[in-house]
Amino acid sequence: MTAVAEQVSVDVARQREVVAALESFLPRTSILFDHEDVKPYECDGLTAYRQVPMVVALPETEEQVCRILKTCHALKVPVVARGAGTGLSGGALPLGNGVLLSLAKFKHIVEIDERARTARVQPGVRNLAISEAVAPVGLYYAPDPSSQLACTIGGNVAENSGGVHCLKYGLTVHNILKLRIATVEGEIVEIGSDALDAAGYDLLALITGSEGLLAVILEVTVRLLPKPEYAQVVMAAFDDIAKAGQAVANVIAAGIIPAGFEMMDQAATRAVEGFARAGYRTDVAAVLLCETDGTREEVGDEIRRVQDLMEASGAVQTEVSRDEAQRLRFWAGRKAAFPAAGAISPDYYCMDGTIPRKRIAEVLRKITQLESKYGLRCANVFHAGDGNLHPLILYDANQPGELERTEAFGAEILELCLEVGGTITGEHGVGVEKINSMCVQFRPAELEAFHRVKHAFDKDGLLNPGKAVPTLTRCAEYGRMHVHRGQEKFPDLPRF
Amino acid sequence: MQAIVDNLSRLIREAAKQERPLCIRGGGTKDFYGGPVHGYKLNTGEYRGIVEYEPTELVITARAGTPLREIEAALREKGQMLGFEPPHFGEIPSPLPPLPSGVGNIVPPERRNRIATLGGCVAAGLSGPRRPYAGAVRDFVLGVRILDGKGDDLRFGGQVMKNVAGYDVSRLMAGSLGTLGLLLDVSLKVLPLPATETTLLLKRSEAEAIDLMNRWAAQPLPITGTAYRDGDLGVRLSGVRVAVDAAAKKIGGERTDPAQAERFWTGIRDHADPFFAGDGPLWRLSVKSTTPPLDLPGQQLLEWGGALRWLKSSGDVKTIRDAAARAGGHATLFRGGDRTLGAFHPLPPALMKLHRNLKQAFDPAGILNRGRLYSDL
Numbered sequence: 001m002t003a004v005a006e007q008v009s010v011d012v013a014r015q016r017e018v019v020a021a022l023e024s025f026l027p028r029t030s031i032l033f034d035h036e037d038v039k040p041y042e043c044d045g046l047t048a049y050r051q052v053p054m055v056v057a058l059p060e061t062e063e064q065v066c067r068i069l070k071t072c073h074a075l076k077v078p079v080v081a082r083g084a085g086t087g088l089s090g091g092a093l094p095l096g097n098g099v100l101l102s103l104a105k106f107k108h109i110v111e112i113d114e115r116a117r118t119a120r121v122q123p124g125v126r127n128l129a130i131s132e133a134v135a136p137v138g139l140y141y142a143p144d145p146s147s148q149l150a151c152t153i154g155g156n157v158a159e160n161s162g163g164v165h166c167l168k169y170g171l172t173v174h175n176i177l178k179l180r181i182a183t184v185e186g187e188i189v190e191i192g193s194d195a196l197d198a199a200g201y202d203l204l205a206l207i208t209g210s211e212g213l214l215a216v217i218l219e220v221t222v223r224l225l226p227k228p229e230y231a232q233v234v235m236a237a238f239d240d241i242a243k244a245g246q247a248v249a250n251v252i253a254a255g256i257i258p259a260g261f262e263m264m265d266q267a268a269t270r271a272v273e274g275f276a277r278a279g280y281r282t283d284v285a286a287v288l289l290c291e292t293d294g295t296r297e298e299v300g301d302e303i304r305r306v307q308d309l310m311e312a313s314g315a316v317q318t319e320v321s322r323d324e325a326q327r328l329r330f331w332a333g334r335k336a337a338f339p340a341a342g343a344i345s346p347d348y349y350c351m352d353g354t355i356p357r358k359r360i361a362e363v364l365r366k367i368t369q370l371e372s373k374y375g376l377r378c379a380n381v382f383h384a385g386d387g388n389l390h391p392l393i394l395y396d397a398n399q400p401g402e403l404e405r406t407e408a409f410g411a412e413i414l415e416l417c418l419e420v421g422g423t424i425t426g427e428h429g430v431g432v433e434k435i436n437s438m439c440v441q442f443r444p445a446e447l448e449a450f451h452r453v454k455h456a457f458d459k460d461g462l463l464n465p466g467k468a469v470p471t472l473t474r475c476a477e478y479g480r481m482h483v484h485r486g487q488e489k490f491p492d493l494p495r496f
Numbered sequence: 497m498q499a500i501v502d503n504l505s506r507l508i509r510e511a512a513k514q515e516r517p518l519c520i521r522g523g524g525t526k527d528f529y530g531g532p533v534h535g536y537k538l539n540t541g542e543y544r545g546i547v548e549y550e551p552t553e554l555v556i557t558a559r560a561g562t563p564l565r566e567i568e569a570a571l572r573e574k575g576q577m578l579g580f581e582p583p584h585f586g587e588i589p590s591p592l593p594p595l596p597s598g599v600g601n602i603v604p605p606e607r608r609n610r611i612a613t614l615g616g617c618v619a620a621g622l623s624g625p626r627r628p629y630a631g632a633v634r635d636f637v638l639g640v641r642i643l644d645g646k647g648d649d650l651r652f653g654g655q656v657m658k659n660v661a662g663y664d665v666s667r668l669m670a671g672s673l674g675t676l677g678l679l680l681d682v683s684l685k686v687l688p689l690p691a692t693e694t695t696l697l698l699k700r701s702e703a704e705a706i707d708l709m710n711r712w713a714a715q716p717l718p719i720t721g722t723a724y725r726d727g728d729l730g731v732r733l734s735g736v737r738v739a740v741d742a743a744a745k746k747i748g749g750e751r752t753d754p755a756q757a758e759r760f761w762t763g764i765r766d767h768a769d770p771f772f773a774g775d776g777p778l779w780r781l782s783v784k785s786t787t788p789p790l791d792l793p794g795q796q797l798l799e800w801g802g803a804l805r806w807l808k809s810s811g812d813v814k815t816i817r818d819a820a821a822r823a824g825g826h827a828t829l830f831r832g833g834d835r836t837l838g839a840f841h842p843l844p845p846a847l848m849k850l851h852r853n854l855k856q857a858f859d860p861a862g863i864l865n866r867g868r869l870y871s872d873l
Contacts, residue, residue, distance in 0.1 A: 116786045189846045194824025195782040196803045199841040205667035209660045249552040255688030297738040354656040388658040426658030456853030
């Protein structure tokens with residue numbers, strides 16, 4: 001990835017033109033352009049990349065959103081949509097010549113249908129707020145990204161967000177039924193239906209995870225599930241990463257699909273214990289957390305089987321949560337992994353790749369070697385259930401060269417994910433951060449197919465340009481080879 | 497196998513140059529489904545075989561021409577299954593149930609002995625009784641390799657569930673009926689087989705059944721199938737014995753003999769159940785699950801907790817489609833009837849425009865299965 005070296009300076013004449021056009025239908029308070037007013041929007045959760053937007057628009061109604069899009073379409077102004085700005089790949093990084101379209105004011109839950117177990121929700125509603133709103137009727141919204149306290153459902157749809165419980169309950173795409181979207185031309189289209197499928201192509205699947213490049217989300221109809229009656233967690237400590245990895249495989253092979261299944265390496269547990277005191281062993285190579293939920297009977301049966309499997313796989317210690325408070329404490333540690341990294345290092349860079357589960361020991365070994373190569377520490381948190389890896393590279397941006405080394409370290413980890421047959425992003429999205437790595441994951445013909453899909457929705461390339469899918473020119477400049485299906489191009493050449 | 501791919505690619509390229517329509521065909525078990533397609537037949541049956549299967553990774557990759565039953569047998573051997581329970585139309589269920597006199601053949605002769613393939617399964621995007629509880633076909637698609645309308649060999653997605661790199665073209669292929677590409681390889685997530693299953697039968701009216709199925713869905717019950725017809729409500733429970741027994745106690749009703757239960761659900765899945773006999777028009781209404789009994793002429797069988805309503809009716813097309821739309825969904829003329837009127841629910845203009853644009857993106861010459869989904873796709 002290439003950092004935005006310097007911020008694009010504002011074309012004042014253009015800014016005035018756009019503001020004047022928006023002022024004809026938006027109240028003045030919904031349009032920002034003074035430097036101090038737009039600066040807070042200059043980045044999302046990927047804070048190493050900043051760009052002040054030319055204009056920020058804060059509509060309150062669908063009609064206003066459509067008129068903003070129509071205006072920008074007519075003037076050929078690019079548009080970047082933004083929810084809470086918690087994204088970790090720079091998907092909401094503004095453009096210096098564009099409008100930052102904030103959906104933050106769309107924070108109403110429009111309707112809850114308790115009998116049909118659905119809710120119609122505006123895009124600015126926080127993920128956790130949905131579950132909180134339906135908790136009184138015994139329901140919840142399953143996808144639970146770690147940022148769920150702050151992140152919005154519109155952003156979740158844009159990124160196809162997951163979370164700890166997505167192994168059992170699926171990603172965002174598995175938990176929504178319908179979208180109201182605005183096209184780049186400002187036209188409202190309904191995608192999906194109130195039924196379990198819709199006529200025609202599965203545009204719901206195509207638009208979910210499209211990172212703001214195909215449409216602007218105006219409303220989401222989410223599926224709600226009954227809250228599990230009961231849940232318990234087994235914490236298991238292993239003195240060897242390979243044994244921990246094998247334990248994961250053994251649980252899956254036994255026909256168990258845990259509700260949550262996480263692994264932390266020693267660096268991660270050490271960081272967390274100092275911060276959250278969840279009760280993890282810090283003298284072991286890896287800690288596994290395996291959660292079971294369901295009826296009391298299901299949980300009783302499954303937790304016993306999981307504990308037995310952990311012990312049979314060589315765990316040096318296992319502990320089952322005795323009550324809800326302890327279960328939450330076990331999880332609090334895992335959920336605090338990122339801020340804990342922030343407590344032991346001035347900066348950290350959270351990576352996001354997916355690998356086949358069976359390769360975890362090998363990948364973590366290679367990452368240890370890369371720590372020496374780049375002179376940087378890396379703690380690892382792993383969604384063991386689905387192979388999604390979050391290496392946390394610890395660095396200090398004030399040290400000359402450390403950010404560049406960190407980025408290079410990260411890019412090499414992503415290529416490693418591809419080499420072992422995985423993908424460069426499991427849930428954080430490509431954004432700007434991993435756009436170069438797309439050149440390694442996909443062949444030119446496939447990238448061109450993606451551009452044609454984009455063209456089908458947005459001929460002028462006005463929605464979130466420069467994100468997610470690289471141009472072939474960019475790939476040529478980046479100069480990396482495509483790694484095809486886990487096979488290196490010249491496997492017989494010795495690698496040093 | 498690469499030689500087969502190269503040949504298919506060449507055929508598509510040549511057909512694209514001459515704008516000559518092609519008709520993609522696996523086992524032909526779903527020939528009855530969708531609009532009529534005219535064109536040179538591209539048979540995919542030769543391109544078959546399981547490419548890779550990792551039980552502990554919960555993923556199987558196979559070629560499109562592989563018979564579904566071959567995939568399901570390989571999975572069953574390792575204690576796993578396809579969570580979306582796809583239909584196998586046209587195959588003879590074994591053993592054939594005895595036919596009471598006066599009832600037509602359950603599987604007409606011309607439909608027998610055809611083998612459902614993986615490609616057709618994913619392209620048609622049809623899921624069975626387990627769909628609302630475990631997920632649909634497209635929920636389990638992890639990646640595809642296709643030949644697009646220019647004959648280009650493209651891969652999208654991968655073999656892992658957590659994968660958001662690029663647009664979700666693999667899931668877009670599910671249900672696209674071959675109009676966006678010819679499926680070569682598909683990677684699917686698989687699930688463990690449940691430890692045990694039990695089916696309960698209850699006597700209820702249709703309104704009561706709809707209400708009950710929806711109330712059950714709001715409780716943590718291990719339900720994996722529901723079907724209602726003529727006062728009979730069947731519900732399938734799956735999981736560990738203690739959970740299934742506890743749920744059976746809560747739900748009540750009469751336990752079915754396991755072999756009979758298996759035949760019953762297979763019959764629902766494959767349309768071998770006596771309800772589906774006959775050659776009259778069969779409609780598939782996909783609606784909001786809480787929709788009250790639909791007042792439409794003909795007979796109905798309800799599935800998917802009330803969200804799927806099969807309707808045998810010679811009733812007016814517009815009446816049936818309007819009823820489905822008012823119920824928050826859509827109606828497909830699934831089998832029989834006059835398909836030239838369009839099998840699928842018409843789309844609003846703005847949505848149709850996006851469809852045409854996507855067709856253009858994947859099949860610019862418009863040669864792949866033209867007319868199978870909508871007349872200009």
